[in-house]
Amino acid sequence: MLVGTAEEEVHVDMNNLFTGTEYTVPKKKIYTSLPHIIADNHFSGDNVMEYIGKKGFGITTTCRRDRFPAGLKDYCHHEKLASTDKRTRVARFEQPIFAVKHVASSGTDKAYTKTLVSFQSTGATNITGVNNLMSLTLYVQPKYRGTKANKLAWATEQNEARETYLNHYHGVDSMDHMIKNTGNRYITWKFWHSPYLHAMTMGIVACYDMYRECCSGELDERWKVEPKEMMTYAEFLCKLSEQMLTYDPRKKAYAGDEKFRLNTQMPKKRRRSKDLSVSEESFPDTGVTVANLRIARTKGRFCNTIEDLRMHFLAIDNKSNPYKCEACGASTRWICTKCEVPLCVFTNRSWSGCKCVFLYHNELFFGLARTDYVMVLKRGWNEGENKTKREIEQELVNWRPPTEAMLE
Secondary structure: OOOOOOOOOOEEEEOOOOOOOOEEOOOOOOOOOOEEEEOHHOOOOOHHHHHHHHHEEEEEEEEOOOOOOOOHHOOOOOOOOOOEEEOHHHHOOOOOOOEEEOOOEEEEEOOEEEEEOOOOOOOOEEEEEEEOOOOOOOOHHHHHHHOOHOOEEEEEEEOHHHHHHHHHHHHEEEEEHHHHOEEEOOOOOOOOHHHHHHHHHHHHHHHHHHHHHHHHHOOOOOOOOOOOHHHHHHHHHHHHHHHHHHOHHHHHHHHHHHHHHHHHHOOOHHOOOHHHOOOOOOOOOOEEEEHHHHHHHOOOOOOOHHHHHHHHHHEEEEEEEEEOOOOOEEEEEEOOOOEEEOOEEEEEEEEEEOOOHHHEEEEEEEEOOOOHHEEEEEOOHHHHHHHHHHHHHHHOOOOOOOHHHHHH
């Protein structure tokens, strides 16, 4: 629903179907005028022309031989004729047939002008449109092929209607050619895969167009790449295939990654959390960001007082199945049920002083635990990359929890 008048800024009421909340946003005007559409003869016909004209749009399209405006077919060139027919050669220098119909506005329907252009020397090619032509003249357009002594030149019949159509519709032809060259297809009886693959291929072609736009340097000068160094479409496809084959859904960089079997088969405690995937200035030693540490503080893992540590010790419980300790990687049956992570209490059935429990609940150890490597550092845990327990214990002697001022 639109809110406001023509003089003031127009707002639109939006409803978020996921959260059920409603909010109002200003309506932004993207185009200064209504766009002009270029299409092939599949979209031709009086019904389409009238509908587009009433809405105020413009369109230029080739006209099918069975969809001429009423009463005009007999006056237009609509039969298939061989290119060697003498009549087409004689008519080459005649003006094209041009029909115009002005339709006045009515109620909410806007006024529009319908046009029809019939070629006489290029076969049964008829172009129809709405609000598409300001004038119509016949002229020749030079064409060249070859270089130097082998350069050939010739001329083709041209007018405003045909030039408008060809100058824009070649984009569709180029798209079809690139879709064919992509080769994104496979044999299957499931017919509904065909439109899906076609849409996916169109997305790939659009990505290459975005790549060329970025390399032009018009969006950002730092992205500029010289034309000779830009990837061809074939090289772009190879690079895209390589990235697709080497991508790991456990990185959760794209929507839907959490639904992959590679993620669902992992224990929930080992899956990466999107909450800790924040990119800010990181600490050089561990790779942990300031935002990671701030978010982790809200999870109730760290202990700054004896009472906090006592609550975690009371939550230590013995389970029947062994798990790998979050701090040292050894097998253990003890779990901190408050944090839902396994932690060593004994070492070879001997009292170890609960060193792993102290380490895991200390801020200094954040970024070195097994789940920290997956969620924060975005890579697998390797015991050889961690500091030794003795090094960490020595650092804990003089450790003080960092303040917000220190983090800034």
